[in-house]
Amino acid sequence: MITIIPSIEVMKANVDNNIQSSGGELRRVAFDVSTDLMSLGDVDVLIEGILYEKIIEPKLLPDHKVFFEKTYRIDNSARGVTDYNIIQAIRWVAESESNSRKVIILSENEGDFESICDDKIRCFKPARFIELVERAKLLHKAKVFSTIDDSLMAILFVLKQ
Amino acid sequence: MALKNIRLGRAENLSDEKRKEFSLPKEGLIIIESLNPDLRENIIAIKGGGIREYLRSKGNFLEVAEKD
Numbered sequence: 346m347i348t349i350i351p352s353i354e355v356m357k358a359n360v361d362n363n364i365q366s367s368g369g370e371l372r373r374v375a376f377d378v379s380t381d382l383m384s385l386g387d388v389d390v391l392i393e394g395i396l397y398e399k400i401i402e403p404k405l406l407p408d409h410k411v412f413f414e415k416t417y418r419i420d421n422s423a424r425g426v427t428d429y430n431i432i433q434a435i436r437w438v439a440e441s442e443s444n445s446r447k448v449i450i451l452s453e454n455e456g457d458f459e460s461i462c463d464d465k466i467r468c469f470k471p472a473r474f475i476e477l478v479e480r481a482k483l484l485h486k487a488k489v490f491s492t493i494d495d496s497l498m499a500i501l502f503v504l505k506q
Numbered sequence: 507m508a509l510k511n512i513r514l515g516r517a518e519n520l521s522d523e524k525r526k527e528f529s530l531p532k533e534g535l536i537i538i539e540s541l542n543p544d545l546r547e548n549i550i551a552i553k554g555g556g557i558r559e560y561l562r563s564k565g566n567f568l569e570v571a572e573k574d
Contacts (some may be wrong), residue, residue: 359558360567377556381535384514403571408509408564412537415512 347497348389348418349379349491351432352452353396354473360404377452377473379414386493391442394421394444395434432457439466447502449474465499474479478500509564511540517551524549 349405358364358372379434382388392401397419405413422441423434436458443465448459450468458468469477481500482493490496517525518533529538537560539548543552552560561567 356510360561361558362562362566364558373556373558377552377558380514380557381552384516384535386534402569404569406565406568409561410565411509412512412561416514 346387346446346494347382347501348391348434348446349382349448349449349451350391350393350439350442350456351376351379352435352450353442353452355451356392356396356401360401360409364499371471371475373453375474378475379408379451382478382493383416386497388494389418389446390416391418391420391438392437393431393438394419395429396422396431398424399431416446445474447498449501464502465485469501507541507542507546509539513538513540515549520549556566 346385355372355376356438358369359376361369373420373473376390379388383390390426392413397413401413402410420438420442423429423437426434429437435450439458441448441459442448448466450466451471451474452468453470455468455470458466462468477500478497481496482492484500485493485496490499515534515536515538517530517536520530520536525532526528526562530549530551537550537552539550541548550560559573
């Protein structure tokens, strides 16, 4: 029961025709890893609605839109709220989502979300997230945990820090 | 052919026959596309380039300014 929320820079790296930096590549891979987890366990990827509307959607062709809108949960809770920027909207959605599921925020700027992180919400830089998910997969493969969900919960929420 | 729906899946959950039909590896993330009006299914394995390269196989992202 984990929801992964990618932040602005992670999504920008995924709808850019020309990723060149190693940082950009890591952000792209972190999003791939998140999508891969959706097919392995009880994992959702939630894209905040203002981020989708302002950063992602303007760059998409019709087939791209079908992919995003059918694959990921686009949460429009904060769309239309006066004076809410994307970071504030992600914080609000993450806190609301954490009432029902554990939440991972993927961001290079962990400080933006520090105030809401607790035992139900964690924020990871893409590189760290990739490393931790790899560890969780290895532990599951070694049968330390019977399901990938248990392994992810242990590595991302219990054993972390 | 218009893309109408998308499902994520795992190659390891498909039959050998299906994997052979769509030239898929034995395991890994797959994208199952529903296309119409000539209703059919297409299955694509996600390789090293990931989701971004899958999307770019449909066409480059538009070069537009972000909305305020």
